Amino acid sequence: MTENAPLHVQLYDEMIHRIRTGVWQPGDRVPSEKSLVAEFGTSRGPVRQALSTLRSEGMISGGRGAPPRVQRTAPAQSFDTFMSFTEWAHELGLEPGQRVIEAGRRPATEDIARELQVLPESPVVEIIRVRYLDEKPAMLERSLFPFDVGRPLLSADLDGGSLYATLCSLGIVPVRARHVIDAIAAHPLEVEQLRVAPGAPLLRVRRIAYDEHGAIIETADDRYLPSMASFVVENSSERRTPLARQAAGATAELFDAPSR
Amino acid sequence: MTENAPLHVQLYDEMIHRIRTGVWQPGDRVPSEKSLVAEFGTSRGPVRQALSTLRSEGMISGGRGAPPRVQRTAPAQSFDTFMSFTEWAHELGLEPGQRVIEAGRRPATEDIARELQVLPESPVVEIIRVRYLDEKPAMLERSLFPFDVGRPLLSADLDGGSLYATLCSLGIVPVRARHVIDAIAAHPLEVEQLRVAPGAPLLRVRRIAYDEHGAIIETADDRYLPSMASFVVENSSERRTPLARQAAGATAELFDAPSR
C-alpha cells in the first residue's frame, strides 16, 4: 500500500495505526525519537516529520524536553470526507439519500457572479438537493458551479451518487475550501423539505471550493438540521488552525478576490 | 522583538509581514528557497520550516517543483484571539462590553461533572455573562470551571476585563480547546438578554479548554447572534485541518474521557 510512499508518510501511517489500535494509549508517552529511529532504521528527519504531522492534527502534544503524549482527540476528517456528504454518511455507517429539487443552468446575477468570480450574465449551473441520512432529511444543499464545471453534472446521474465524486472523476478536483458557519431561520423551502417549523434554527455552512490553480469550482449554501449534524474544530496554542471568529459584515469580504 | 526567537520564527514573521504589506502579492510566486537562503544567510532548514508553517495556515500553496504561490486566505487567528472575546473585539476595533448575569459556586450535577471531569456534587464555578460589541449585545456566555480554577475568578473584577486574561495571569493557561458548533433556538434567557424574538436562531459554540497537562480548565456554552458573528474554517487536501462534521448523538462522545 504505502510501499513506495515517502518514508515519513509510512512512519506516520504506522504511528497512527498504533494510536488507533491502542498500542499507544491516550495519555501515554510516545517512545522517544531515539528509540523510534532505532526501531525504524531511518534518520531523525523522517521520524520528526511524521511526529510533526501527528502534532499538527492534535494527536500528540509535547514540548521541549517533555515527552510527547498521545492526546484523546477528535480525529481530523480527511478532506474528502468533509467535502462529500455521501462519503461522510458512509463513514458513519448510514445510508445517504438525496432528492433533487432543482437542477439547471441560468445566467448569473451580480451576487452570484461575484461569488463565483465569473462575469455577470454568464451561465452558471445551480443544483438544489435535499440530503438524507437513513431516510431522514438532514440538510438542504444549494450548489452553484461555473458553467464549464457544472455542465457535465447536469447530464450525470444526479440521483445516483455524489456530485463530488463525479467531479473528481472528470478531473475537476477541489483541493481547498473555505467554510463560513452561522445560524439562520428556516425559510419556506426548508420548512417544506426538511419538515421543520417555520423559523426553526438551521446551521448554515457557506462554502467556496477551489481547484489546484485557485480557480473557483463551486460555491454552496448548506443548511443542516442541528439535530442531525454539527461541526467540531480543534484548536491549540502550538499550532495555528485556519480558524477564525469574524464579525458580521466581514462575511462579504471573504467572498472577495481570492488568488488568481 | 523577535531578537532571540528561533530563526525559523523570525523568518516566518518576516515572510508574513511581506505578505501582509503586499510585498508578496496574492497569486505571486514566492521567491525560491535558494534565493531566500541566500538573502537571510541561513541554511535551508529554517527557511523550509517557516514556509511549512505558512503552508499549514493556508497562506501559501505549492508542490513538488512547482513554485509556491501566495494564497488569498482568511488569516488564521491566534489562539488567544480566538479564545478571548475581549481580545477579539479589540482586534476588530470594537469596544467589548459585558454584563454578569450570574456568578457563583454550586455543586456539579452529573452532566456537569462528566463534562468537567470532576466528581458529581463537587463544587464548580458558574459564570453567565452577556457580551457586547460597541454596546450591542452579541453573545450569551455560560462558563463552568472546576472550583480550583474558578475560585479566583469570583473575587476578581468580573466587570472589568477578560476572564481569559485573568486566568492566564494566574498561571492557568489554556493551550488546547475543542469547539462544537451548531444552531439552537433562543430560549427565554437569550430572548431577554440578547433582545431577540423567542425561537430565533442562535449560533451555539460549546467549548472545552485544556491546560498543558490535558486537565480541563473550562467548559463553555456560547450563543452568538448570527447577525453579529460567524466562524470561518479553511480546509485543504494537503494539510489536514482538525475539523470534522459529525452526526448528532456523537456530540456526547466528544465530551468523554480526554487524556489525563
Next chain:
DNA sequence: CCCGAAAAGTAGTCATGACAACTCTCCGGG
C-alpha cells in the same frame, strides 16, 4: 510557426552531526 524533447531550475526527501534548552528522575541533605 508550432510542437516536442532536452536542459535548467525548484521543491521534496533523507542522512549525519552538533549544540542548546528544557524536563524528568534520582539521590542525598536537611
Next chain:
DNA sequence: CCCGGAGAGTTGTCATGACTACTTTTCGGG
C-alpha cells in the same frame, strides 16, 4: 519524610550535503 539540586535524557534547532521527482523554460526540428 520532604525538598532541592545535579545529572541524564529528550526534544528543538541549525548546518551541510546529496539525491529524486517534478515543473518550467528553452531550443531545435519538422
